[in-house]
Amino acid sequence: MITSDRMAAVDENAEAFGVPRKQLMESSGNAVARAVRDIADPGAQVAVVAGRGNNGGDAFVAVRFLDDYDVTVHLLGRPETISTDIARENWDALEASEYDTRTVTDSKALGLGDPDVVVDAMLGTGVTGALREPEATAAEAVNDLDATVVAVDVPSGVDADTGTAAGVAVDADRVVTFHDEKPGLASLDAAVTVADIGIPAAAELFVGPGDLHHTRRSQSHKGDHGEVLVVGGGPYTGAPALSAQAALRAGADLVRVACPKSVAREIQGYSENLIVRPFDGDHLQPSHVDGLTALAADHDVVVFGPGLGDEDATLDAVADFLESYEGTAVVDADALQVVPEVDTDATLVCTPHQGELLKMGGKTADDWRERTDLVESFAAELGHVLLVKGAYDIISDGEVTRVNRTGNPGMTVGGTGDVLAGTTGALACVRNARHAAAVGAYANGRAGDAAVEENGYGLLATDLVDRLPVALRRDE
Numbered sequence: 270m271i272t273s274d275r276m277a278a279v280d281e282n283a284e285a286f287g288v289p290r291k292q293l294m295e296s297s298g299n300a301v302a303r304a305v306r307d308i309a310d311p312g313a314q315v316a317v318v319a320g321r322g323n324n325g326g327d328a329f330v331a332v333r334f335l336d337d338y339d340v341t342v343h344l345l346g347r348p349e350t351i352s353t354d355i356a357r358e359n360w361d362a363l364e365a366s367e368y369d370t371r372t373v374t375d376s377k378a379l380g381l382g383d384p385d386v387v388v389d390a391m392l393g394t395g396v397t398g399a400l401r402e403p404e405a406t407a408a409e410a411v412n413d414l415d416a417t418v419v420a421v422d423v424p425s426g427v428d429a430d431t432g433t434a435a436g437v438a439v440d441a442d443r444v445v446t447f448h449d450e451k452p453g454l455a456s457l458d459a460a461v462t463v464a465d466i467g468i469p470a471a472a473e474l475f476v477g478p479g480d481l482h483h484t485r486r487s488q489s490h491k492g493d494h495g496e497v498l499v500v501g502g503g504p505y506t507g508a509p510a511l512s513a514q515a516a517l518r519a520g521a522d523l524v525r526v527a528c529p530k531s532v533a534r535e536i537q538g539y540s541e542n543l544i545v546r547p548f549d550g551d552h553l554q555p556s557h558v559d560g561l562t563a564l565a566a567d568h569d570v571v572v573f574g575p576g577l578g579d580e581d582a583t584l585d586a587v588a589d590f591l592e593s594y595e596g597t598a599v600v601d602a603d604a605l606q607v608v609p610e611v612d613t614d615a616t617l618v619c620t621p622h623q624g625e626l627l628k629m630g631g632k633t634a635d636d637w638r639e640r641t642d643l644v645e646s647f648a649a650e651l652g653h654v655l656l657v658k659g660a661y662d663i664i665s666d667g668e669v670t671r672v673n674r675t676g677n678p679g680m681t682v683g684g685t686g687d688v689l690a691g692t693t694g695a696l697a698c699v700r701n702a703r704h705a706a707a708v709g710a711y712a713n714g715r716a717g718d719a720a721v722e723e724n725g726y727g728l729l730a731t732d733l734v735d736r737l738p739v740a741l742r743r744d745e
C-alpha cells in the first residue's frame with residue numbers, strides 16, 4: 270500500500286538511483302497493454318482517452334504494444350499542452366509512426382464510436398479536485414459506452430488515497446495500478462492489477478532526494494515551520510548551542526535553549542540567534558521539571574539531552590519530564606539511557622550511536638542489513654522511533670524501516686550528533702517523527718559530505734550547521 274505522496278518520493282528516488290521516469294513509463298504502458306490483451310482479442314476496437322500528464326503518457330506507450338488491435342487515441346487538448354517531456358515524447362512517437370491519433374479540444378466532439386475496450390488515461394495521481402472540462406464530459410461519455418473500461422493507475426477523477434471522487438469519475442471495470450496498491454482503490458468495485466514497473470526496492474528503503482521533497486506536512490503545529498525547545502547543557506556548553514543552531518538552519522522559526530544558569534551566558538555567547546531560558550544551578554534536576562513542562566507546552570518539539578551530562582539527579586529529571594510529556598521529543602546523548610524505563614505517551618525520536626543503543630538494551634551488528642532487523646524489532650519493543658547512527662544510519666518506528674547512506678567517516682568528530690538532533694527536531698515540527706528522522710539523517714550526512722568535498726577531512730560539527738539549508742533544498 271502506498272500513498273500518492275510516497276509514490277512521488279519513490280519515483281524521484283528511483284530516478285536518483287539511475288532508473289529514470291521514462292523507463293518507468295515504458296513499463297507502465299506495457300502493463301496497460303497486457304491488461305487490454307487479457308480482455309479482448311487482437312483486432313478488437315480500442316479507444317484510448319488520454320490526458321495531458323504522465324497518465325496519458327502511459328497510454329501512449331501502451332499503444333505501441335497493441336499493433337494487432339484497432340486502436341484510436343483521443344488526446345484531450347492540443348499536443349503542445351502536454352505537461353511533461355516524457356509524455357510529449359511518447360505522443361510524438363505515435364505521430365511519427367502515424368498511429369490513429371486525434372486531438373479533442375471541444376468535448377462535444379469526442380467521437381469515441383462503439384469500442385470494445387476503452388483505456389482511461391485522462392488523469393491518475395495528478396488529479397486535484399473535481400474533474401474539469403473536457404475531462405468531465407469525457408468521463409460521462411466513457412461511462413455511457415458498453416465497452417470494458419481499463420483505467421491507467423487510477424480511474425480518472427478518483428483520489429488515489431481516499432477512493433472518493435470530488436465530481437464525476439470514470440467507472441472502470443479494471444484498474445492497472447503501478448508498483449504498489451493505492452489506498453483508495455480497495456473501495457472501488459473494479460478488478461485491480463498491481464503492475465511491477467521495475468522500481469528498485471532500494472527506492473523505498475534508502476532515503477533519497479524524493480524523501481526531501483515529497484512528505485505530507487503535518488498541520489498540527491503553530492508557526493509556519495515550528496518552534497523547538499532544546500533542553501541541554503551543564504557539563505557541556507557547545508552541544509546545546511550546536512543543536513539549537515542546527516534547528517534554526519533546518520527551518521525552525523524559533524529555538525529556545527533551556528539550560529543551567531551556570532552556563533547560560535556561555536551558551537548565549539555562541540550566537541545572537543539563540544534565546545536562552547536558564548534554570549537555576551549547574552545541572553538539570555527534578556525540581557526544574559515543572560518549569561520545563563510549562564516551557565515545552567509552548568513549543569512544537571523538544572530536543573532533550575545535548576550536553577546534559579548523566580548525574581543521577583539529571584537522569585531522574587529526564588525520566589520525570591518524559592513521563593508527563595505528551596508531545597514530540599528528540600532524545601539524544603546521556604538522556605537516551607532513561608528511555609527504556611520510562612512509560613510515556615510522548616512521541617520520541619531516539620538518536621543513539623551504536624554504543625548508546627547497547628546501553629539502552631538494544632543490539633547491533635556489523636552488517637547493516639542485520640542491523641536493520643535488530644533496530645526494527647527494538648523500535649517496536651520500545652514503541653518509539655529509533656535513528657541508530659552509523660556508516661549506514663538505520664531509522665525505524667518498528668513497522669517501516671529506512672536506511673540512510675549519506676555521511677562520511679569525518680563525521681565521527683564530536684558534535685555531529687548534536688547537529689543531527691537539532692535538525693531532526695526542526696523537521697519533526699512539520700513531518701511525522703519517522704520521516705523527520707529519515708530526512709534529518711539524510712540532510713545531516715549531505716551537509717557533512719558537502720563540507721568534506723569543500724575542505725577535505727578535519728571536519729568540525731559547526732561545518733555542518735551552515736550547510737543544512739542547501740542539504741535540505743530541492744535539487745535544481
Ligand SMILES: NC(=O)C1=CN([C@@H]2O[C@H](COP(=O)(O)OP(=O)(O)OC[C@H]3O[C@@H](n4cnc5c(N)ncnc54)[C@H](O)[C@@H]3O)[C@@H](O)[C@H]2O)[C@@H](O)CC1
Pocket residue numbers: 276277279280293294297320321322323324325327352353391392393394395396397398399400401402404421422423447466
Ligand atoms: N509516480 C510514478 O512512479 C509513475 C507515475 N506514472 C504515471 O504518472 C501519473 C501521474 O502523472 P502526472 O503527475 O503528470 O499527473 P496526471 O497525468 O495524473 O494528471 C495531471 C494532468 O491533469 C490535469 N488535472 C489535474 N487535475 C485535474 C482536474 N480536476 N480536471 C482536469 N484536469 C486536471 C493537470 O493539469 C495535469 O495536466 C500516474 O498516475 C501514473 O499513471 C507512471 O508513468 C509510472 C511511474
Ligand SMILES: [K+]
Pocket residue numbers: 324389390391392393420421422423424425
Ligand atoms: K486514469
